[in-house]
Amino acid sequence: MFDNQAYFPRYDALSTRIQAVGTETNWRAPVINLDRTPLLPSELDEMAIRIRTIHRAAYGNSPTQSLTDEVLAAFVSEISRSRFRIAKPRLLVRFLVDQMELARQDQPMLQVKDLGQAIQTTAERVLKEANA
């Protein structure tokens, strides 16, 4: 938005008020560039656990019993390594919710060797929806 001349730079009065000052991340600035402030792997782990907690509050513990902290960590690790044009937190949320919903419908548990393929399928679906 700030690099392409067709967006903010076209409106000098606005861009000079909100564009980043300097290279350091100022969390109090009018605009925070999320690409430059990615979540740490530990924060993604924490996010996954919290989503599971919400799911358990809604549907009980049994559907997601197989989704242990270790399994969630494997999801996060695979997603962190992936290369898709989707923000990683979005991909993680989408993938995790899909897996939990499948577990709730008694679908077979995803094997670790299929993880990469399953994440790719989710990513393609998210991208397709975004471009629709």
Next chain:
Amino acid sequence: MPNGSLSSTIRLLRTGIVPLSAIEPLSVGYSRLRTELTTESQEFLSGNHQVPLFIQGEWGTGKSHALGYCRAFASKLGIPTAFVSLNARTVPLNHPQRIYGELAASLRVGHTMGLRPLLHSILTNLDVRMILTRYLSSSSNPLSSHIRSLCKYYDCGEALNPQAEASWGFILGEDLGWADYAYKREQAIERIYGLADCFRAINGGGILMLMDEVETIDQLWNHRSRAVAYSVMTSLSTMQPVWSIFAVTERFRTLVALDAARSHVDSVSHHARWLSNALANGAIHTFDTPRLDGACASRLAAAITALYLEAYPQTSFSKDQIQRCVDEWGKNPGRNPRKLIRAIVNRLDLARPLPEA
């Protein structure tokens, strides 16, 4: 300044906007403007018409700040000031009926803001009410019958009588804003004059009208819209009880020059030539936003730092960090004050510890 307003001041400074509450300490290089305003405001309050002032500068050089400075200055002297930020969509210069609404909303003296609260405070004062009634009884002011009607309600101690609402509605211009007709435009101009003349009867001068973003005139529909916009500017500039101050960029001057040079004589070229000549022969005063040198920039940086520390005393920084910001800013030939303000606040933001998650 209370802490809540201090933090909101810093929030605005973060985007390079200087709020009215911080105008005084953050005005650097304004001695020439202060001198001019002192002389001109005295003349204005003695009943002399003041030629309009054009505040010139590009984006971020401090035009809005200069308007704020004028507003704070006039407000201290008890001159009602109205601030109108023009734009081509909702408040275009060729629709004075919209400008009237903005004027009514922003008219301010001291801490009293808005035409209704202001007029209410005037009408509750018996002496001022009598001055106003005396003036209105002998003038053909378009607001005359409505303000006199209000005076009668206040005389009887019935300021809150619901029947007074019709008069309030007219005075506040509720019948104007919705319409685009040419006759409403004329009514709006007459009403601005009428309102300013009422204040002239009270303070001897009238009102100060500050108009920002005047260059948005180039976004109007076509040359006819511009012709009307120029004529509105001309009307406001020549009204005895209105002291107009416009903030313009070079784009505005270029447009006026182009319109004035049109080969055939029409209303656009006529009004553009008037403006162009007035600018050339001094019938319109101009003020270029001050260009900050190193010393001024350091003074401004120190003033921002002091405000920031008042708002957030836990900020720990070294003076060298601030001076480095000033030095870095000074390397840019543009020397844009907005960039300096933002750079200083950014540096102080980074120096202030983040709260625990």
